Amino acid sequence: MTDQERVIKDVIAFTERKEEERMLDGVKSYINRIKRQRDNLKIELKKYKSDEKIDELNKEIEDLKANSLFIFSEDEKKEEIKFKKEHRDCNSNIYYYFKGTEVGVAAGLKCSKCGLITDITDYSRW
Template sequence: MTDQERVIKNVLAFTERNEEEQMFNSVKSYIDKIKRQRDRLRMELKKYKSDEKIKELENEIEELRAKSVFIFSENEKKEEIQFKKEHHICDSNIYYYFDGTEVGVAVGLKCSKCGFAKDITDYSAW
């Protein structure tokens, strides 16, 4: 093989490597673009599902409010649980009473056996 043939062969090999590298980079760039698009669509789908779920839960809460006689605040719920624990030994019914005022509704509990009554109203929620 002559020097001229060797040079032509090297030039062709170099050109082929460059073309292969360019094609590889082009394919890699396309794959990266597709991955970014996939990630954006995932985020959009997650947001859509979250918004849909939030709306569904808000509707459920509103439906419960509409059908409920009274909804306890967290403090009132804690007081109710404590009252029930204290009067568990009575082994009787617990009565709830509600007293409407000009500001809001006061709530109380009463043990049917010992007669103990307690106002558990969370006035801070008024």
């Protein structure tokens, strides 16, 4: 093989390597673009799911408000649980009562066996 042929062979090999590197850089660039797009879509999907969940929960709250006679506050719920635990041994029914006043609605509980009546109204909500 002559020097000229060797030079031509080296130039062709060099050109092929450069072309491969250019193609590889193009593929890497494409992959990076796809990764960025994926990350942006993940963020957008999270927002979408969050908004969807918030709307779903707001609808549930509205349904509860529309279809409930009375909604206990956290304090009233704690008092209800406490009353039920104290009267578990009575093995009887617990009656709920609601009394309208000029200011708000009072809530209470009554044990059907021992007759104990307890006002559980959370007056801080008035």
